[in-house]
Amino acid sequence: MQALLQLTIANIRSFVRDRAAMFWTLVFPLIFILMFGAIFTGGGTSTRVFAWVDGDGSAASAELRAAFAELDNVELRDATEAGGLDAMRQGDLRAVIVVPAGYGAAVAAAARAPGPPVAITVYTDPTQQNQSADTFRFVQTVLGRINLEVSGRGPAVVPEARAVQTESLTFISYLVPSILGMSLMQLGVFAAIPLVADREKLILKRLSATPLRRWQLVGSNVLMRLLIGIVQTLIIVTVGALAFDVQISGNVLLVAALVVLGSLSFISLGYVIASFARTEDAANGMTSVVQFPLMFLSGTFFPIDEMPEVLRGIARVLPLTYLSDALRQVMVGGTPFSPLWLDFAVLGLFLAICFAISARFFRWT
DSSP states (O other): OHHHHHHHHHHHHHHHHOHHHHIIIIIHHHHHHHHHHHHHTSOOOOOEEEEEEESSOSHHHHHHHHHHHTSTTEEEEEOOHHHHHHHHHTTSOSEEEEEOTTHHHHHHHHHHSOOOOEEEEEEEOTTSHHHHHHHHHHHHHHHHHHHHHHOSSSOSEEEEEEEOOOSOOOHHHHHHHHHHHHHHHHHHHTTHHHHHHHHHTTHHHHHHTSSSOHHHHHHHHHHHHHHHHHHHHHHHHHHHHHHHOOOOOSOHHHHHHHHHHHHHHHHHHHHHHHHHOOSHHHHHHHHHHHHHHHHHSSSSSSOGGGSOHHHHHHHTTOHHHHHHHHHHHHHHOOOOSSOHHHHHHHHHHHHHHHHHHHHHHOOOO
């Protein structure tokens, strides 16, 4: 055990001295978070999709619907209240607007004489603060116009806010677990390059001739990368929480289990690459070939459901898809791409297969 700890410390020192490795492992993921966070937390002009529930069916409610439909970047979908709320919980809608029965009669009465205002119910998600505030501004703008037309003496129509917890995520909430998964993938895959370099320099050969057992040599390298994975996790989660107010609400033990399982899975993939790469240049090329499809086709930056069907098929066979999906489910309650147990099963199977391949083909000389 003493030899294992000493080798781990030596590996950490070697890693810290390698500025390029430090950049790609710790700084590169933060660049993605800061860049995409700055872009996607500043609002935007995407279409606002609302469910429209007309419980009155009068000419006045039809005029109110037309007033909302005239606004830029607004799409109204006619629905029942239950159907609209269900679609909103699935993340398909930004809000549900409900016009109550008796709306037309109340507006007509207000035009003749002041009376109690009629309330238009507006369902929003309080966890999506920017979207909720934006929706309420739109509703107040339209109702303000209606009130001026109906009565100049007081509000005839007022909005009534109600909260609904949805399964949709802000882009940055989606991104933080995804970037963590990408970082763990890079940490493991890039393990191949120093391994092949050490083999080319005959360092592995010399170490294998010492009294140290091979499991100690491999274990120290794996332990070093697991420790780096923990540091990565702490940095990424802290930056997401402090800089972009991402709420991490999941089970800490499950997150830790995913970090360990994901790290081991991709470290084993790094050993597979090192098993077949004969030179350091070859290891660099093979690492890039593996890394970029994993990074861009596994739903790291955008939901898989938004991809073309062909790319969705590719995403379903990539291990990073299941690691990122599991991290999103556990950390921020994201809508699952697959059941959590399946995510764990796929990563465990991937680890077993890569471990078996590297155990069979890894060369020390």
